[in-house]
Amino acid sequence: MSEQQRLEMATAVSEIKEELAKPAPDALRVSGAAIALREIGKWLAAKLNHAVNKAIDFTVAAGMLYGSTHPSQLLGALNGAVSTVASWLHTVMLPF
Numbered sequence: 001m002s003e004q005q006r007l008e009m010a011t012a013v014s015e016i017k018e019e020l021a022k023p024a025p026d027a028l029r030v031s032g033a034a035i036a037l038r039e040i041g042k043w044l045a046a047k048l049n050h051a052v053n054k055a056i057d058f059t060v061a062a063g064m065l066y067g068s069t070h071p072s073q074l075l076g077a078l079n080g081a082v083s084t085v086a087s088w089l090h091t092v093m094l095p096f
């Protein structure tokens with residue numbers, strides 16, 4: 001993540017917190033900040049997708065070999081990984 005993206009994310013989070021602390025938050029300001037966060041979230045999701053694809057490409061052969069001799073351990077590890085990624089995505093994307 002670039003320094004600019006970090007700054008945009010911090011600014012958006014700050015704006016949302018600031019507005020939601022008010023008795024009558026400015027919906028347009030909150031919406032604008034949420035859109036900025038969503039765009040950063042899309043960028044992060046694309047990066048995560050790319051990283052996962054690269055990891056899959058790199059480990060398919062080794063995973064198939066290991067999985068053929070240790071299927072229950074492989075399935076347990078994959079279920080844990082999928083659960084972790086799903087929880088992370090739910091946490092990141094749920095507010096939007």
